[in-house]
Amino acid sequence: MALFRFRTSPRRFAFMAAAVVAALLLAACSDEEQGQSDQPPPPVTVAGVSPTNVDVMQDYAGRVHGARDVEVRAPVEGILEERLYQEGQLVERGDALFSIDPEPFETRLEEALAQRESAAADLEETEREWRRIERLYERDAISERERDTARSAVTLARAGVSVAEAQVSQARLQLDYATVEAPVSGVTSLEAMPEGSLLDPGALLTTIVQHDPVHVRFALPEDDAAIRRTARRARAADGDELEYERDVTLRLPEGGSTNIPAWSTSPPAPSTTAVSP
Secondary structure: OOOOOOOOOHHHHHHHHHHHHHHHHHHHHHHHHHHHHOOOOOOOOOOOOOOOOOOOOOOOOEEEEEEEEEEEEOOOOEEEEEEOOOOOOEEOOOOEEEEEOOHHHHHHHHHHHHHHHHHHHHHHHHHHHHHHHHHHHHOOOOOHHHHHHHHHHHHHHHHHHHHHHHHHHHHHHHHHHOEEEOOOOEEEOOOOOOOOOEEOOOOEEEEEEEEEEEEEEEOOOHHHHHHHHHHHHHHHHOOOOOOOOEEEEEEOOOOOEEEEEEEOOOOOOOOEEEEOO
């Protein structure tokens, strides 16, 4: 009786195991493909594509600025006596804002009026003297030189009256300037000088922000600006010469809104819009 012994090397056993696994995988894939081939194809929707115009709505945060910031300055020298408005108050053009001590200007006006009366009296006297000299000259009682001197005195007296009247007008103007009025309508700011301050001519008293009209300033994001530039270049390349209007609605913080007239693709002032409330 013979006995046979076989020895299987480890490498050959590994090869046989890999062959069995590969056969199993191929069988699984074959079954999966067979199952998928039995399912119906998925539905597909076909739609036509055509260009059309759409409205693009975009919101930007902006800041409202007054059209002008007007400085209110003291027109004359004096003591600031009183502030006649509440800081932040809405004032109209011509409203009284400050009062400067008027007493020195009243004194100057009285002095100018007295000088005018004196100049008028001098003129009256020289005219009477001229009439007497004229009659004497016609009788050859005085020389021509004396006659010319009397005539020049009348001329100088009339000039003196004109100077006195100008001084009266100047004194009255300075007295009017003692009440500082609003040059424009708008909202007042804080006072720059307190009561009792000694003011020099031209000293800043306050500032008025004019609110009719106002300017709305907003910043356009870089991404939006790039999109707009690309769209303009694309329209230009396609020969699109149409102008596209932009309708703007200004929404205020308190809930109100204002419609701004539309402009074409070339607005009058970039990122700035004037609005009349």
